[in-house]
Amino acid sequence: MIAQVIVDVAARQTDRVFDYLVPEGLEISIGSRVIVPFGNRKVQGFVVGFSEKSQFQGQLKDLLLVVDEMPPLTKELVALSADLAQQIFAYRISILKTMLPSVMRANYRKILVPVSDRAKAMPFFAGDVLDLSKISDPHLLKLVSQLLKNGDAEVEYLVEDKAKKKMTVLYTPLLSLEGYQELLTKVKKNAVQQQKLLTDLFENFAAYPKTREQLEGQKISLATLNSAVKKGWLGQKQVESYRKPAVLAKEKSQPKKLNDEQEAAYEAITQDVQERKSQTFLLEGVTGSGKTEVYLQTISEALKIGRTALMLVPEISLTPQMVAQVQARFGKEVAVLHSALSEGERYDEWRRIRRGQAKVVVGARSAVFAPLDNIGLIIIDEEHEGTYKQDKNPRYHARDVAIWRSRYHHCPLILGSATPSLGSRARAQKGLFKLITLKKRAKSQALPRVDLIDLKHVQFAGGQFDISVNLAEAIQKRLDRREQVILLLNRRGFANFMLCRNCGYVLKCPNCDLSLTMHKDTGVMQCHYCGHQEAIPTFCPNCHDRQIRFLGTGTQKVEEELGELFPAAKVLRMDVDTTRRKGSYEKILTAFGQGEADILLGTQMIAKGLDFPNVTLVGVINADTGLWLPDYNASEKTFELLTQVAGRAGRADKEGQVMIQTYNPDHYAIALSQKQDYELFYAKEMQVRRAGNYPPYFYTVLVTIASKNEQNAAREAFNIKRVLMAQLHQPTIILGPAPATVSRLKNQYLYQILVKYKKEDKLNALLHQLQDQAQEIKKYGLTVEIDTEPERIM
DNA sequence: AGCACGCCGACT
DNA sequence: GTCGGCGTGCTC
Numbered sequence: 069m070i071a072q073v074i075v076d077v078a079a080r081q082t083d084r085v086f087d088y089l090v091p092e093g094l095e096i097s098i099g100s101r102v103i104v105p106f107g108n109r110k111v112q113g114f115v116v117g118f119s120e121k122s123q124f125q126g127q128l129k130d131l132l133l134v135v136d137e138m139p140p141l142t143k144e145l146v147a148l149s150a151d152l153a154q155q156i157f158a159y160r161i162s163i164l165k166t167m168l169p170s171v172m173r174a175n176y177r178k179i180l181v182p183v184s185d186r187a188k189a190m191p192f193f194a195g196d197v198l199d200l201s202k203i204s205d206p207h208l209l210k211l212v213s214q215l216l217k218n219g220d221a222e223v224e225y226l227v228e229d230k231a232k233k234k235m236t237v238l239y240t241p242l243l244s245l246e247g248y249q250e251l252l253t254k255v256k257k258n259a260v261q262q263q264k265l266l267t268d269l270f271e272n273f274a275a276y277p278k279t280r281e282q283l284e285g286q287k288i289s290l291a292t293l294n295s296a297v298k299k300g301w302l303g304q305k306q307v308e309s310y311r312k313p314a315v316l317a318k319e320k321s322q323p324k325k326l327n328d329e330q331e332a333a334y335e336a337i338t339q340d341v342q343e344r345k346s347q348t349f350l351l352e353g354v355t356g357s358g359k360t361e362v363y364l365q366t367i368s369e370a371l372k373i374g375r376t377a378l379m380l381v382p383e384i385s386l387t388p389q390m391v392a393q394v395q396a397r398f399g400k401e402v403a404v405l406h407s408a409l410s411e412g413e414r415y416d417e418w419r420r421i422r423r424g425q426a427k428v429v430v431g432a433r434s435a436v437f438a439p440l441d442n443i444g445l446i447i448i449d450e451e452h453e454g455t456y457k458q459d460k461n462p463r464y465h466a467r468d469v470a471i472w473r474s475r476y477h478h479c480p481l482i483l484g485s486a487t488p489s490l491g492s493r494a495r496a497q498k499g500l501f502k503l504i505t506l507k508k509r510a511k512s513q514a515l516p517r518v519d520l521i522d523l524k525h526v527q528f529a530g531g532q533f534d535i536s537v538n539l540a541e542a543i544q545k546r547l548d549r550r551e552q553v554i555l556l557l558n559r560r561g562f563a564n565f566m567l568c569r570n571c572g573y574v575l576k577c578p579n580c581d582l583s584l585t586m587h588k589d590t591g592v593m594q595c596h597y598c599g600h601q602e603a604i605p606t607f608c609p610n611c612h613d614r615q616i617r618f619l620g621t622g623t624q625k626v627e628e629e630l631g632e633l634f635p636a637a638k639v640l641r642m643d644v645d646t647t648r649r650k651g652s653y654e655k656i657l658t659a660f661g662q663g664e665a666d667i668l669l670g671t672q673m674i675a676k677g678l679d680f681p682n683v684t685l686v687g688v689i690n691a692d693t694g695l696w697l698p699d700y701n702a703s704e705k706t707f708e709l710l711t712q713v714a715g716r717a718g719r720a721d722k723e724g725q726v727m728i729q730t731y732n733p734d735h736y737a738i739a740l741s742q743k744q745d746y747e748l749f750y751a752k753e754m755q756v757r758r759a760g761n762y763p764p765y766f767y768t769v770l771v772t773i774a775s776k777n778e779q780n781a782a783r784e785a786f787n788i789k790r791v792l793m794a795q796l797h798q799p800t801i802i803l804g805p806a807p808a809t810v811s812r813l814k815n816q817y818l819y820q821i822l823v824k825y826k827k828e829d830k831l832n833a834l835l836h837q838l839q840d841q842a843q844e845i846k847k848y849g850l851t852v853e854i855d856t857e858p859e860r861i862m
Numbered sequence: 863a864g865c866a867c868g869c870c871g872a873c874t
Numbered sequence: 875g876t877c878g879g880c881g882t883g884c885t886c
Contacts (some may be wrong), residue, residue: 073886077863107865107885124886176864763878 070122071131072094074160075106075112076174078534079534080843082431083159086113088131096134099141101172103133109225112174114164115139116146135229138422140168142439144476151472157854158462166462167437169415171230171291177201179224180212187220231415236309239279239293239302241269248273251301258826261292264550268299279309311414321369321396324361332363333504336370337480341445344478348471350451350496351484352746353506354515355715359484362506363447364397365643366482367428372400375444375479376427380466382453383432384676391430398428403480405431405438408651433458436466436473443477446470450676451483451492453709454859463855467492472500486715487708487746490753494764505632516686516717516724518742524572530629533569539687540633547637547666551684551722555669556713557643558627558706565696566593566605570613574729575605583696586618595698599806626689627669635841642670675713683824684724686717691738699860700762703737707749710741761801765859766824769835770858772808773842774851778817784850785819788838792823795834800825816851822861 072085088104100115107372110132122128141149145167153160163172178200182188192198192211200223203209217220234362241248248269255262269276277794283293326334333351340347353359367377381390383406394401403417420426422439429438433456447468456466467483474481483492496503496510498541509515512655521538529540546553565583566575575584576593584593586604607614627641633768640660647653653673660668660682668674668683694706710728717724730738740749758765768801771788775781785805801824808818825831839852 070886075885077885079863082885088886098877104886109864109885111863111885122886126886128886376864 069272070119070128071100071102071115072117072119073104073131074116074164075100075104076112076161076165077106078159078161080159080840083153083161085116085214087119087124087128089128090118091130093135094131095137098141098143099139099146101135101640103132103135103139103227104131105129109176109178110227111176112227112229114141114146114161116150116160116277117373128245138173140422140439142441143443143558144473145439146474147438148437148469149463151436152462152464152469154836155468156463156856157835158464162462163464166434167439169231169411171232171411171415173229175228175230177226177228179226180215180221181530181796182221183221184216184218187215230411232412233308234311234412234416235306237278237280237293237304238277238307239283239297239304241273242300245270245273248301260757261289262296265292265296266290266301273647279307281309310420311410311413311798320399321393323365323397324358326361326365327358327508329506329508330358333506333559334365336502337362337366337445337482337502340480341369341375342373344444345480346474346478347481348474348481348495348501349726350492350501351482351506352486352493352496353484353486354486354509354744354746355712356509357486357506359449359506360393360796363449363482363484365395366445367447369399370444370479370563371398371427373444373677375439375442375477377429377445377447378435378438378440378443378470378473379430379447379449380436380456380470381430381432381449381674382455384455389679394428401427402430404439405429405435407432436469443473446474446479446481447484448482452485452487452489453708454705457857457859459673459859461853463783465857470625477573478567488750490704490750491764492756493750494754502714505594512767514723515744516714516726518714518728518744520738520742521727521729522733523729523731530633532626532629533630534626534689535633536729539729542685542725542727543634543667543687546685547634549684551685552660552663552680552682553667553685554629554674554678554683554713554716555667555687555689556628556675556709557669557671557689558691558709565618567617567692567696567731567733568608568610568613569615571608571611573608575609577698583698585698590747595806600806621752630667630669633814638665639667639669640665642668642674647673672709673763675709675716678716680716681722683717684722686713686724686726688713688726688728691728691741692732695732695735698761700757702765703735703753703756703861707737707741707753710738711744711746714741714744751780760800761824766801766826768857768861769823769825769831770855770861771821771835771838772853772855773805773819773821776816776849780850781817784842784852785821786846788842788852791838792834795821795830796825796828800828820861 069090070087071090073088075086096115098115098117102113102115103110104113106256141164149160149163149167167240180200182190184194185194203212217224248266252270256267268286284290293302297304337349351359351362363379370377391404403421405414405417409417419428424441429435429440431438438731448467451467458464470481492501495501521536523536526536526538527798529535529537544761565585575593577584577600584595586593591604593604594600606615606618628638630637630639640656642656646656657678659665688710691706693709694709695702714726719727726739731737736749736752757763773781773785773788782805789802789805795804802821804821805819808820809816835854839854842850842852
């Protein structure tokens with residue numbers, strides 16, 4: 069039998085199957101993790117198929133080892149990896165590896181082993197092995213090569229991983245119930261521990277076998293257990309135990325009564341769950357409309373018919389409260405996969421899923437690869453979130469993977485959001501997805517009042533032009549009333565663009581209607597779509613005022629200003645810098661929730677899903693920064709952020725207020741977020757997208773050409789563009805090549821080409837071909853990266 | 863990606 | 875003469 073193996077070598081030339089002979093008697097199947105000889109070393113690999121014959125001309129090698137008892141990958145995941153690799157231009161091995169917990173990643177070591185007696189006697193080998201990767205001393209290296217040459221030592225290649233199964237001891241009764249009863253009468257009166265154990269055995273006989281942890285929890289010592297084993301009272305064996313993260317839910321929650329809107333959604337979805345239809349639903353519901361309850365009840369339905377459920381949430385909202393809600397409903401059947409788990413816990417949760425011991429999986433992006441069998445429902449909450457697209461290789465979008473899996477399992481997929489992504493909403497419009505809207509808020513609270521503050525015509529409270537007098541007054545009012553304030557600093561726009569403080573004008577590209585980005589290094593304003601460039605202005609091209617600024621504000625600066633304006637107020641700052649340490653995110657939120665601070669100042673991460681009853685004012689320091697980013701979806705992201713953050717005000721009985729500071733109060737993304745009117749925004753933004761030939765009217769692919777040599781990168785970029793131009797047809801639009809925003813990264817020069825198309829059947833094959841060709845000419849050190857439907861084109 | 867093989871410059 | 879620089883090509 070021949071096994072087809074994908075080896076753990078991420079390179080263009082090795083991105084295919086290699087055939088190996090399977091030695092007799094090995095338990096192996098599709099999805100098995102194996103160790104194989106590859107060249108003169110050993111690597112990890114995954115079995116993706118079997119065959120009788122091989123096309124390979126040379127002598128096939130035997131595979132060396134099957135690593136796991138149970139294949140870590142299912143047939144489904146192996147098939148998915150093949151399709152996905154093709155779709156997203158990633159190496160298949162990279163995808164297979166992202167499907168698994170990180171502890172299963174191979175760790176390769178080269179060690180030096182003495183073979184001659186002479187070498188074995190050398191103090192140099194003190195002990196037994198010598199890790200070659202840890203030797204850097206030139207003297208030692210010299211010695212090593214000498215030993216190798218003389219045949220005194222050999223290099224051995226090791227493949228290891230960090231996957232450690234936690235073991236425990238399971239104690240099984242060896243005697244009958246009567247036997248223990250009898251022993252209990254015989255045992256000495258002062259042998260308290262033994263009596264305790266025997267009593268438990270007698271009284272709770274049915275609860276056995278018990279693990280060591282269980283018995284230790286009952287205050288029965290290890291010594292007692294050991295002697296019980298010796299006396300033949302108990303049998304013991306080693307078993308795996310799971311590092312189960314704490315179950316957060318205290319008691320089981322019961323399904324809540326649904327209102328008529330929720331009921332209709334529930335009915336529509338459960339029907340397809342029962343009929344096993346791979347229908348995608350777009351569940352559009354305002355904040356507080358009770359989407360979660362619909363999720364929970366439809367999951368119940370999937371479980372009821374003997375299937376499993378997968379639920380994705382953004383990492384940021386995978387909070388303990390969220391997890392607790394699901395656990396409260398489904399108890400021990402829930403497995404949670406998120407980054408707050410230790411690697412070991414994650415591995416254990418993953419194994420529980422793989423073994424079919426968890427029926428409901430809740431997790432962030434990568435949980436879309438959870439090895440669940442027989443999926444009956446998939447849910448993606450906050451489907452508009454950009455984090456569902458991985459921004460490094462392999463660049464997969466969890467939504468696309470979920471759609472693939474829903475087809476495979478014939479099960480429905482729910483995409484839920486208050487502000488659906490334009491693409492999903494448009495698909496719903498076309499009938500590809502089924503649209504379900506929830507308009508009522510479950511507790512029928514009023515939406516908070518939203519005020520726009522036009523920064524062009526306002527006084528600033530401090531000297532930093534960050535906080536207007538209006539906002540400052542509103543903050544002071546809350547401080548006086550001992551209520552809390554959330555301030556959002558929109559950092560999405562840290563790329564420098566030009567804004568006129570007098571008229572609000574933003575310098576834009578004449579061809580693309582997108583803002584130009586300042587390149588300090590080259591001293592120009594440049595468009596990253598088409599490559600247009602012009603000089604950095606010294607006055608506003610619109611009103612000729614000299615009060616122009618290049619924007620990019622920091623949380624620290626605002627924090628200082630708050631300190632000046634409200635010296636008595638306690639401010640908590642939350643951004644990438646203060647939340648880098650594990651657990652600090654929760655810590656800050658808990659502190660704020662307990663009223664330890666008056667103001668929470670933060671970036672995007674405070675906009676989502678937080679619920680603090682004492683917060684009555686939400687202020688947005690700068691609504692504009694994301695607006696003029698050189699991305700076609702800048703308006704969408706801005707609207708989304710403002711709408712989400714507005715939902716943070718007045719969550720309980722106190723009335724909430726939202727103040728949005730902006731230089732562009734008339735821009736539709738901002739004006740409509742004041743009204744919290746998604747549908748109107750959708751209609752308007754679709755017009756803009758249509759006029760600009762952007763998604764969802766066009767598909768996009770971003771091709772990035774990288775080389776250490778700028779000329780080679782540029783030449784290849786133009787080369788690729790030429791081929792694309794020749795092969796693609798109307799109405800396809802090819803923009804660029806243009807240097808990337810960060811035109812040089814790790815000493816690699818980057819050029820980008822954006823392809824916008826409606827239908828190009830050959831495009832995928834063509835791009836694969838171009839990518840191969842470019843990278844085969846290795847002398848230039850060229851790499852071509854392809855990002856389908858990029859989130860950011862910068 | 864590694865690793866070996868191979869062909870040219872500066873050293874004991 | 876040899877050590878070692880990194881260009882080239884291969885891995886079932």
